[in-house]
Amino acid sequence: MxxxxxxxxxxxxxxxxxxxxxxxxxxxxxxxxxxxxxxxxxxxxxxxxxxxxxxxxxxxxxxxxxxxxxxxxxxxxxxxxxxxxxxxxxxxxxxxxxxxxxxxxxxxxxxxxxxxxxxxxxxxxxxxxxxxxxxxxxxxxxxxxxxxxxxxxxxxxxxxxxxxxxxxxxxxxxxxxxxxxxxxxxxxxxxxxxxxxxxxxxxxxxxxxxxxxxxxxxxxxxRSAHHIALRTGNNVLAAELLGQEGVPCRAAEEYLILPPVEDGTLGQCSTLLCRRGIPVLRIEERQKSLEDIFLDLTGGTVSL
Amino acid sequence: MMTALRMEIWKSRRRWLWLICAALLAVELLWIFWAFHHPGEQDRQKGWLYLLYNMPLLNGVLFPVIGGTLASRVADVEHKGNTLKLLETLQTEARLFHAKLLLGMLYLLTIVVLQIVMILGMGVFYGFYGRPVLLDYVQYALFLFTACFAVYAFQLVLSMTVKNQVVPLCIGLAGSFIALLLMFLPYPLPRLLCGPYGFFGALSLVYMKDWNRDTRIFQLVRIPTPWGSFAVLLVWMVVIYLVGRIVLHRKEL
The missing domain is CATH 3.40.50.300 (P-loop containing nucleotide triphosphate hydrolases)
Incomplete structure (x- = not known):
C-alpha cells in the first residue's frame, strides 16, 4: 500500500x-x-x-x-x-x-x-x-x-x-x-x-x-490480552505449587497473574490450593482496556 | 495575483473601508470650507498655491491615523477568524501580502483622485484667480499617493504581524504627531529619517515666507520639486516591503 x-x-x-x-x-x-x-x-x-x-x-x-x-x-x-x-x-x-x-x-x-x-x-x-x-x-x-x-x-x-x-x-x-x-x-x-x-x-x-x-x-x-488474577492467603506458596502443576504465574501487587487458562484448569488449581490449606480469596478475569494501554504507552501521567 | 486581489475585495464586503476614506475627505472638505468661509482678494489670488501648501499639512496629520485604520481593518479580518492557517495552505504569504498591498493601493488611489477633484472643485467654487498649474497638481498627486502608500504599507506590516490591533493604531497615532512636529523643523533630514510619516511635509511643493504677524500677510512660493526627498521615500518603501516580506515569511502560525 x-x-x-x-x-x-x-x-x-x-x-x-x-x-x-x-x-x-x-x-x-x-x-x-x-x-x-x-x-x-x-x-x-x-x-x-x-x-x-x-x-x-x-x-x-x-x-x-x-x-x-x-x-x-x-x-x-x-x-x-x-x-x-x-x-x-x-x-x-x-x-x-x-x-x-x-x-x-x-x-x-x-x-x-x-x-x-x-x-x-x-x-x-x-x-x-x-x-x-x-x-x-x-x-x-x-x-x-x-x-x-x-x-x-x-x-x-x-x-x-x-x-x-x-x-x-x-x-x-x-x-x-x-x-x-x-x-x-x-x-x-x-x-x-x-x-x-x-x-x-x-x-x-x-x-x-x-x-x-x-x-x-x-x-x-x-495488546489488550485477557489474564486471570488470583488472590490467595499465601501467594508465595501458591505460586510455587501452581508452577509445579505447569501453570506459570507472576506476582503483581497482592495478586498472582495467570495466563487465560481453561475453566477446568482453573478449577483444578483452586482445588489444589484448598487441599494444601491455602485459602483462595478472589479470582478475577481481567482485560487491559485501551485506556490502560494508552496510559502505559504515554507514561500515564497526563489526563485524557 | 488578480484572483488573490479579487478575494481581498470580496473579504472587504461589509467592512466599510470606503467609510474610512470618506471620513478623511469629509474632514478635509470641512477644513477647506472653514479656511475659505469668507474668501478675500488675497485668498482668491493665492488660492491654488494655498491649497497646495495646506493640504500636505492636513494629510500629514490625518493620514497616519486613516492609513493605520485602513491597514488594521484589512489585516484584522485574518486575525479575528484565524484564517491565516487556512489561507497559507492555499496561497503563499507573499501573495497574500501583495494582494493586501494592492487593495490598499486601490483605496489610496481613490482618495488621491477624489482629493484632487475636491481641491479643483473648491477652487472653481470659490472663484480662485487663474488656472491651477496642471504639472503641480500631477506632482502633488504622485507625492501624496506615494507617501500615503508608504504609510499604509508600514502600518499593514505592523497589523499583519501584531495580533492586537491597538499597537499598530497607537503607532499610527504617534506617526501623526511625528508628522506634525517634523513640519516645524527647519531641517529636512529628520523628516526623511523618522519613518514614512514625515514625507507629507517633506514633499510639499509650496513654501511660505515673509509671514507678518500683524497683517497676517504672507508669501507663498513654488519651490523646486523635491525629487531628492521623493527618492528617499522610495528607498523607505523598498525597505518596508523587504522587511514586511521577511517578517511575514518567518512568522509561524
Whole structure:
C-alpha cells in the first residue's frame, strides 16, 4: 500500500524545549489515521509542520511521494484539505461567501460549495453571517472548507471540538465514510482514545513529542490480552505449587497473574490450593482496556 | 495575483473601508470650507498655491491615523477568524501580502483622485484667480499617493504581524504627531529619517515666507520639486516591503 505521508526524524524545538522529537510517521493511502496523544504532546505542531505552517527544526516530510519544500509546498497542498485547531472563518461574511474564497483560491467549480454545505448539513444556514454561527456550526463550516475540491488527503486537528454528542457522532460517521466515498485519506488528531477507536483504521500515538506506537488499530487491540488474577492467603506458596502443576504465574501487587487458562484448569488449581490449606480469596478475569494501554504507552501521567 | 486581489475585495464586503476614506475627505472638505468661509482678494489670488501648501499639512496629520485604520481593518479580518492557517495552505504569504498591498493601493488611489477633484472643485467654487498649474497638481498627486502608500504599507506590516490591533493604531497615532512636529523643523533630514510619516511635509511643493504677524500677510512660493526627498521615500518603501516580506515569511502560525 502506498504511503501518503512519511516523515523522517521530524523535530521541532522552541528554544531548548523539544516539542516534536524524531517523528517517523507513516500514513497509508485510504486510511483514517488517528493521531492520538495527550494535550501538549505535539499533535498540532506536527500537523502544522505537515502543512508547512510551521518550519521543522530538522527532519524531512514527504507527501504524495514528494518532499515538502518551500517551493513545492503550495502545489502539493492543492490536494490537501485541512482544519487545524479552531475553524478559520470570516465572521462578517456568510457561510457561502466564506466558502467562495476557498473555492476560488482552489480554482474549483462553484457547484462544489453547495455540495460540501450539504455534506456538513449547513445548507440552511449558508446565507447567515458566520459571526452568528454556534461553535459547532463554525466547526462544520471549517470541515466544509477542508472538503472543498475533494482533496486526496484531509488533515483534521480535533474536528469534534465544540460539537454536541449528535454532532460528534455525525462527524465521526462522515470522516469514516470519506475514504470509501471519495477515495480520501484522513489524518485526524484527538486526545480522546474512544473517538479514535471508533473511526480510525490506523493509529499513531504521540507522547512528549515522540511517537510511542504506530500501526493498524487492531494491533493496538491485540495488546489488550485477557489474564486471570488470583488472590490467595499465601501467594508465595501458591505460586510455587501452581508452577509445579505447569501453570506459570507472576506476582503483581497482592495478586498472582495467570495466563487465560481453561475453566477446568482453573478449577483444578483452586482445588489444589484448598487441599494444601491455602485459602483462595478472589479470582478475577481481567482485560487491559485501551485506556490502560494508552496510559502505559504515554507514561500515564497526563489526563485524557 | 488578480484572483488573490479579487478575494481581498470580496473579504472587504461589509467592512466599510470606503467609510474610512470618506471620513478623511469629509474632514478635509470641512477644513477647506472653514479656511475659505469668507474668501478675500488675497485668498482668491493665492488660492491654488494655498491649497497646495495646506493640504500636505492636513494629510500629514490625518493620514497616519486613516492609513493605520485602513491597514488594521484589512489585516484584522485574518486575525479575528484565524484564517491565516487556512489561507497559507492555499496561497503563499507573499501573495497574500501583495494582494493586501494592492487593495490598499486601490483605496489610496481613490482618495488621491477624489482629493484632487475636491481641491479643483473648491477652487472653481470659490472663484480662485487663474488656472491651477496642471504639472503641480500631477506632482502633488504622485507625492501624496506615494507617501500615503508608504504609510499604509508600514502600518499593514505592523497589523499583519501584531495580533492586537491597538499597537499598530497607537503607532499610527504617534506617526501623526511625528508628522506634525517634523513640519516645524527647519531641517529636512529628520523628516526623511523618522519613518514614512514625515514625507507629507517633506514633499510639499509650496513654501511660505515673509509671514507678518500683524497683517497676517504672507508669501507663498513654488519651490523646486523635491525629487531628492521623493527618492528617499522610495528607498523607505523598498525597505518596508523587504522587511514586511521577511517578517511575514518567518512568522509561524
Amino acid at each position: 502506498l504511503t501518503l505521508i512519511e516523515t523522517n526524524n521530524l523535530c521541532k524545538k522552541y528554544g531548548k524545549a523539544v516539542c516534536v522529537n524524531a517523528l517517523n510517521l507513516r500514513v497509508p493511502e485510504g486510511a483514517v489515521y488517528g493521531f492520538l496523544g495527550p494535550n501538549g504532546a505535539g499533535k498540532s505542531t506536527t500537523l502544522k509542520m505537515l502543512l508547512g505552517l510551521t518550519r521543522p527544526t530538522c527532519g524531512e516530510i514527504i507527501v504524495f511521494g514528494r518532499p515538502v519544500t518551500e517551493k513545492e509546498r503550495i502545489r502539493l497542498l492543492r490536494d490537501v484539505g485541512s482544519l487545524i485547531e479552531s475553524p478559520s472563518y470570516y465572521g462578517h461574511l456568510t457561510g457561502e461567501e466564506n466558502l467562495r474564497i476557498v473555492q476560488t483560491l482552489r480554482d474549483r467549480p462553484a457547484r462544489e460549495i453547495g455540495e460540501v454545505l450539504a455534506l456538513v448539513r449547513l445548507s440552511q444556514a449558508k446565507d447567515q453571517q458566520v459571526s452568528q454561527y454556534s461553535l459547532g456550526m463554525k466547526q462544520r463550516l471549517g470541515l466544509a472548507a477542508a472538503l472543498l475540491g475533494y482533496p486526496k488527503l484531509l488533515v483534521l486537528d480535533e474536528p469534534t471540538n465544540g460539537l454536541d454528542p449528535a454532532g460528534i457522532q455525525e462527524m465521526r460517521e462522515l470522516i469514516r465514510s470519506l475514504p470509501a466515498r471519495y477515495g480520501m485519506t484522513v489524518v485526524v488528531s484527538s486526545h480522546l482514545l474512544s473517538e479514535i477507536d471508533q473511526m480510525a483504521t490506523d493509529v499513531g500515538i504521540i507522547a512528549n513529542g515522540s511517537l510511542v506506537f504506530q500501526d493498524e488499530l487492531h494491533r493496538l487491540h491485540e
